[in-house]
Amino acid sequence: MPDCQGRVTLQPATNPTGEAFRIADLACEFRLVHEPANGLNGPRLRLEWIEDRPDCAVKIVHGSIAVFFAHSSGAPLEPVDWRNLSPDSFFPPMSSGALYLKAAPYSYASSIADGNTHHVYSVGVGYQTPDDGLFSWERRAASSEERVAAVAHCTTLVHQQSPHDVCLDFVQLGRQLWTTEASLVAASPYFEDLLSSAYSEGLLAVRELSIEPVEEVSYEFDESDAETDAADLVKRNGKVAVKPLAPFKRIPVTETSYTTWLAVLVWTQTRHIAFAPLVSSFRAANEDISVARSGRADSFKSLVDAQDPRLPAPASPKSVYRLADLLSLDELKALALANLISQLTPLNAAYELYSDIGTCYPPVRDAVLTFVVDNWREVKAAPATQAMEERGVAGELPLGTAGTSMMLLRRLAERLGG
Template sequence: MDVEADFRHDKLRIATGLPLGLPGQWSLVAYRPTQPLHEVAFALCWDQSLIGAAEAQAMKTAVEVRFEAMLDSPSSLSKVPKCVRYKKAELKGRFPLSMNGALPLFEIRDSSMEKLEPAVNLKTHRSWRVTLDFKTTNMAVVTRPQAALAAGAVSSSVTSRSSTDVRLVFPEPNLELWTTKSTLCDASSYFKKFFEAEIVEPTSTPKGKRRKLEGPLLVKAELEPAEADLEDLGFEDADEEIDAIYSEEGQAMADPGDAQYTEITIPATIASYSTYRALLTWLTTSHIDFAPVVVSSKPATASRKDQLKRFRNANPLLPIPVSPKSVYRLASTLNIPLLQSRAIEGYKLELSAEHVA
């Protein structure tokens, strides 16, 4: 990436967006760490980056940053600038561990003030080249941009009646989701047994043909003793406030028309609309975003909901991130072990992020 920058100002702060294809918004920021004009510091900054990483909330990767000065070619026959390597930084580990933050990279000093090699005059020089290489063996990170595109398309489809035959109704927020019997049965042995046992035939109604059921998910799943420690970590579920964000958008239930489908009512005490929407999207795309945890011992704030609203505004097609604990309990109920494991991993990473914060 080639950058034009003027480093002469006392109150320097230049942010350059980085199209990395990773969750959130990434940028390289140049700023003045101290008052003297002969120093400029650089940091890798991110916003809304924690929620959205596939497979794990934080990336286990290495980042190499190269900062070069684009000097004019000494040859009059060539107008191609010469790259002079000035700084290089290598970062290793798992990051980011917060939704928004910055990672200092390095500082450069003006060669007109100190005898440095190669010579770069920060007061007069304007052209720079910055190269960032993200290296990881985690294929979930590599394929995340494509998974996010698929998740956005699927998430939009589950809110409307299309080629679907199951309607999930959430009375309290007055919202609905649509899916197919095959999607539910292929992923969940719980649903497969339920539909196999259900022998009620669809009946005609003025609005179409449907089976209205109160059956699945009304019995709370019992956690296995070895997994019950998720109940004791001191974090609250808050997916109901995410339902409120969807409700504020006016996504009320629509007339399904003259069609045959199975209608299943999901009480708020069993599972939230938000949790189910995230689950349905994951069943098709393997994409799920986890929201920051809420610690019961800390005073409640509006920051979490504000963060989720910001995520929604930045990613209107994706489901709003949900509580990993809520996802775990729903996956346990539906007997989906892979999603249970994903939720546990997300829970641990969120717990680490909370402790770091």
């Protein structure tokens, strides 16, 4: 069985960010960063990595990440942390991410105060791969089946506390997702402030989590992914949540569905995401919205049945767009918006133009507006357009739709040369 090793040394006083290093021929770049102590955490080491090719991974038998510390370059190394890699898993577990490692119990600042600026860290990463001709270390997970397995592994990990230190607690659902603080901060600047000392639940602790779902789940926006959450709760009825054992930071989630968060978390680590159909695609004029939701549910079930059961459920492009906007994930925002546009037709465009997300997010409004103008002859004759006109007269449209109507009039006038 091939053994693969990589090691890097770091002297924080000289350079708190180490040089990039690689392990064997793995298409992944690693970097070690030293974080001094602050009001919330002691000194920490952050091991970062990014995969050159997002669809690559290596199958491993076992492995470990070991951290050693020395008071100076000539002093003996002392072990301060040891992490075992999950056996029979993929490494790295995601295409890009980070992991916090334990450091010696003093910071770079205190080192200077003590007159000792020569502390040295040595971090070694090693793993063993099976030599069976299927997952040798030079072989990448490039096939469709192996990519699915890598995404499935990531999906499993976010449902387990170990080795994570942050919990997304979905208060209304009694469900949780797990990740690491380092991965969240690396993925989005939004979490730097959220997980700071000013955050009321930002301290590491073992605490109780939400268990029972509330009777009626509600969100600020029309949330079609909430229907997926509800169906998932029915399937999980009777399953008991596992009580956390290690300290963690808790982020209560009340404004975004579990389905959306799961899809986005997995995307940040694997770049995999599947989008669900729009409710408006199944909606006839003046028809009760529940009928459209029923049609969407049937189509959604077909999508889920057709994909690997280990993968996250498809998520609404509108819900994903909102969360990606909150987290400043521009690449994911572009993907979600492109999928939304791909589902527009003359029959549903008016519904989306005057939807809550179309009103509140100018890039979405502008994209739908362009489609409406480009296809005005068909859109104008669609029953959905008449239905929206009637709702507008009755004052039932979201706030801000008057501005959208004025933009539509101006764009149409420009198209006609007026």
